[in-house]
Amino acid sequence: xxxTVPGARGEGGPPRRGRxxxxxxxxxxxxxxxxxxxxxxxxxxxxxxxGLLFVELVRQSWPxxxxxxxxxxxxxxxxxVTQQFGALPLIYGTVVSSAIAIVLAGVVGVLAAAYxxxxxxxxxxxxxxxxxxxxxxxxSVVFGLWGLFVLAPFVRTILGPFLQHTLGFLPIFQxxxxxxxxxxxxxxxxxxxxxxxxxxxxxxxxxIGTDLREASMSLGAxxxxxxxxxxxxxxxxxxxxxxxxxxxxxxxxxxxxxxVIGNRPEIAASLFAPSYTLASxxxxxxxxxxxxxxxxALVELGLLLFVVSFxxxxxxxxxxxxxxxxxx
Amino acid sequence: MTPERxxxxxxxxxxxxxxxxxxxxxxxxxxxxxxxxxxxxxxxxAVQGFRAIDIAFVTxxxxxxxxxxxxxxxGIVGTAITVGLAVIIATPIGLLSGLFLALFxxxxxxxxxxxxxxxxxxxxxIAIGLFAYGLLVAPFRHFSALAASFAFALLMLPLIxxxxxxxxxxxxxxxxxxxxxxxxxxxxxxxxxxVPAARPAIITGLLLAIARVTxxxxxxxxxxxxxxxxxxxxxxxxxxLPLQVFTYAIxxxxxxxxxxxxxxxxLILAVLVLNILARxxxxxxxxx
Numbered sequence: 001x002x003x004t005v006p007g008a009r010g011e012g013g014p015p016r017r018g019r020x021x022x023x024x025x026x027x028x029x030x031x032x033x034x035x036x037x038x039x040x041x042x043x044x045x046x047x048x049x050x051g052l053l054f055v056e057l058v059r060q061s062w063p064x065x066x067x068x069x070x071x072x073x074x075x076x077x078x079x080x081v082t083q084q085f086g087a088l089p090l091i092y093g094t095v096v097s098s099a100i101a102i103v104l105a106g107v108v109g110v111l112a113a114a115y116x117x118x119x120x121x122x123x124x125x126x127x128x129x130x131x132x133x134x135x136x137x138x139x140s141v142v143f144g145l146w147g148l149f150v151l152a153p154f155v156r157t158i159l160g161p162f163l164q165h166t167l168g169f170l171p172i173f174q175x176x177x178x179x180x181x182x183x184x185x186x187x188x189x190x191x192x193x194x195x196x197x198x199x200x201x202x203x204x205x206x207x208i209g210t211d212l213r214e215a216s217m218s219l220g221a222x223x224x225x226x227x228x229x230x231x232x233x234x235x236x237x238x239x240x241x242x243x244x245x246x247x248x249x250x251x252x253x254x255x256x257x258x259x260v261i262g263n264r265p266e267i268a269a270s271l272f273a274p275s276y277t278l279a280s281x282x283x284x285x286x287x288x289x290x291x292x293x294x295x296x297a298l299v300e301l302g303l304l305l306f307v308v309s310f311x312x313x314x315x316x317x318x319x320x321x322x323x324x325x326x327x328x
Numbered sequence: 329m330t331p332e333r334x335x336x337x338x339x340x341x342x343x344x345x346x347x348x349x350x351x352x353x354x355x356x357x358x359x360x361x362x363x364x365x366x367x368x369x370x371x372x373x374a375v376q377g378f379r380a381i382d383i384a385f386v387t388x389x390x391x392x393x394x395x396x397x398x399x400x401x402x403g404i405v406g407t408a409i410t411v412g413l414a415v416i417i418a419t420p421i422g423l424l425s426g427l428f429l430a431l432f433x434x435x436x437x438x439x440x441x442x443x444x445x446x447x448x449x450x451x452x453x454i455a456i457g458l459f460a461y462g463l464l465v466a467p468f469r470h471f472s473a474l475a476a477s478f479a480f481a482l483l484m485l486p487l488i489x490x491x492x493x494x495x496x497x498x499x500x501x502x503x504x505x506x507x508x509x510x511x512x513x514x515x516x517x518x519x520x521x522x523v524p525a526a527r528p529a530i531i532t533g534l535l536l537a538i539a540r541v542t543x544x545x546x547x548x549x550x551x552x553x554x555x556x557x558x559x560x561x562x563x564x565x566x567x568x569l570p571l572q573v574f575t576y577a578i579x580x581x582x583x584x585x586x587x588x589x590x591x592x593x594x595l596i597l598a599v600l601v602l603n604i605l606a607r608x609x610x611x612x613x614x615x616x
Contacts, residue, residue, distance in 0.1 A: 028513035028515075029513075031513055031515045031516075032513050032514040032515055034515075035513075035514055035515040035518070036514070038424060039424050039425075039427055039428045039431070040428065041424075042420065042421045042424030042425045042428065043424070043425045043428045043429075043441055045421055046421055046425050046441065046444075046445075046485065046489070047440070047441060047444060049482065050444050050448055052459075052463075053448075053451075053455075053456070053459045053482075056459050056462045056463060057455065057458060057459060057462075059462070060458070060462045107358075108358045108361050108362075109358075111354060111355045111358035111359075112355065112358040112359035112361070112362060114355050115352070115355035115356050115358065115359040116359055118355075119352045119355055119356065120356070120359070128359055128360070128362075128363055130607075131362065131363035131366050131367075132359070132362040132363060132366070133603075134366055134600065134603060135362050135363075135365060135366040135369075137539055137540075137599050137600070137602075137603050138366070138369060138543075138596065138599065139542070139543025139544065139545070139570060139592075139595050139596070139599060140543070140544075140545065140546075141543060141545045141570050141573050141574050141577070141592070141595070142369065142373060142543065142573075142592045142595060142596055143369070144574070144577065145373075145573065145577045145588055145589070145592050146369050146372060146373065148577060148578075149577075149585070150368075150372055191362075191365050194361070194362050194365075195362065198359075198362060222344050222345060222347070222348035223348050223351075223352070224347055224348035224349075224350075224351030224352065225344070225347075225348065227351070227355075228351065245450070248450045249450065251452070252450075252451070252452025252453070252454065252455070253452070254452065254453065254454040254545075254546035255545040255546050255574060259574070259577060259578060279452055279454045279546070282454050282458065283454060283546055283549055286458075286461075286549065286550050287549060287550050287553070298458075299458055299462070302452075302454060302455045302458040303455075305451075305452050305454070305455050306451055306452070306455045309447075309450050309451050309452055309455075310447055310450075310451070312450070313446065313447045313449075313450030313451075314443070314447055316450075317443065317446045317447065
């Protein structure tokens with residue numbers, strides 16, 4: 001009874017072993033070479049496509065780059081009728097809505113991560129962590145729908161008047177409240193990036209060794225003092241990375257923002273005012289854009305998003321990579 | 329003297345403990361914000377969605393604005409086709425690239441691949457949609473579901489790539505070396521021993537990648553574009569459920585708003601099922 005290697009059946013087959021074996025060696029070597037080739041080809045294809053992504057965006061936006069140059073970034077006329085394309089109001093809307101999101105989600109997300117990693121017993125941490133993970137899975141169009149029909153009326157009738165009443169002396173809380181606008185967009189974005197910030201901060205905090213915690217506790221620090229003064233400071237680089245990663249998501253988020261930001265390319269001091277983001281403009285205008293320059297200007301917005309998120313994500317990954325490498 | 333001195337120290341300890349408890353509650357409150365928001369969104373979508381959904385919604389074609397009734401059957405089928413094609417495109421490339429990283433993961437080139445993959449996962453989906461438009465829509469002068477599948481595949485790739493790398497890496501080295509020592513070729517050792525051992529984690533990654541693109545809307549706007557009709561040919565514009573939810577939500581018709589909620593309910597259910605399925609597949613391995 002010849003014993004066959006489990007899993008090896010089917011390669012040449014067991015009968016007539018003498019000849020099959022000598023054939024098999026060559027066949028196996030060929031199969032291996034082929035396998036290695038396929039694996040390398042797959043990786044090569046992957047790298048090629050990512051490179052092509054950049055090249056293609058540059059190629060499509062070339063007419064606009066040539067027509068406007070760097071002026072594109074700081075002129076504030078976005079007017080398809082007169083073929084004037086300046087992205088400043090869109091950059092403003094993108095940056096401000098993302099800033100609101102990152103401030104809120106940064107504070108809440110990091111504290112939530114501290115709770116899940118340090119304070120919560122397992123039977124709370126597991127379902128709570130899972131719920132926050134699921135929040136990340138909610139499609140952005142559902143966030144937008146909820147933002148439009150639930151959050152926007154809430155901002156218009158309750159949150160907006162309240163902020164105006166208490167902090168109305170600040171210019172950012174003045175002016176009419178329509179419900180849709182920068183603040184609502186910022187709130188929706190905050191919810192959308194909260195899971196990113198929480199999950200990655202939690203990972204970073206968990207990666208801090210127990211020795212620091214034990215040293216702090218043995219010196220008589222309370223649990224909270226240990227977390228606030230030892231664990232969080234020790235993981236600050238990684239937490240910063242998590243927040244930057246969240247920022248990257250907020251900057252490029254499209255559909256939810258489009259539904260709740262009001263879609264008006266204007267720069268207003270008030271957070272209640274409608275605004276517009278880079279991604280929303282593309283979403284709203286691309287299929288209806290006529291004229292090569294208009295299309296090209298829209299693609300240039302996409303290129304801008306690509307470059308910014310490449311830098312932001314690259315920086316975040318670099319920070320996280322450094323932190324996680326040190327821990328190993 | 330002694331009791332007077334002891335008192336402030338004791339009260340300070342008390343204060344510190346109170347602070348610690350307050351801190352615990354503060355962080356707990358922050359952690360619950362995410363969970364409460366999830367429940368709030370899910371609850372609202374469920375209530376509004378179940379009120380609006382009926383059999384016709386999942387079996388009928390859309391009707392013109394203002395008319396009641398009608399459904400999104402074409403969108404459901406369209407999304408399934410688009411996502412299915414994306415899986416077919418992304419899985420082999422992602423899995424093989426993941427294998428590459430797991431097997432030959434040292435040196436500068438694999439690091440570059442990992443970096444690119446991480447960065448690609450953060451590129452806004454709308455930029456990827458523009459890329460798909462330039463590559464697969466503009467040259468043919470008409471929208472197509474295939475372009476959407478291509479964009480979806482790009483969105484799925486980083487996730488598949490990294491999860492399959494980690495899955496393959498988590499298979500002990502000895503298993504692979506044992507297989508090689510028994511005379512298996514590189515190919516069979518990988519495909520018959522290592523990959524099957526890593527299968528649950530790979531499937532989990534795949535399910536999460538599918539969940540990520542199901543409900544993705546932005547790239548569809550100028551790739552699949554949407555359609556009012558039954559369209560099963562992926563080289564043509566095709567109806568998509570997320571697009572229908574988006575269009576109905578920003579319209580000004582009450583009947584469309586209801587349809588948007590019903591569509592959102594379907595999307596959320598699909599995504600939740602995929603996520604929970606991913607958990608279930610992985611559970612036997614992660615139970616430590």
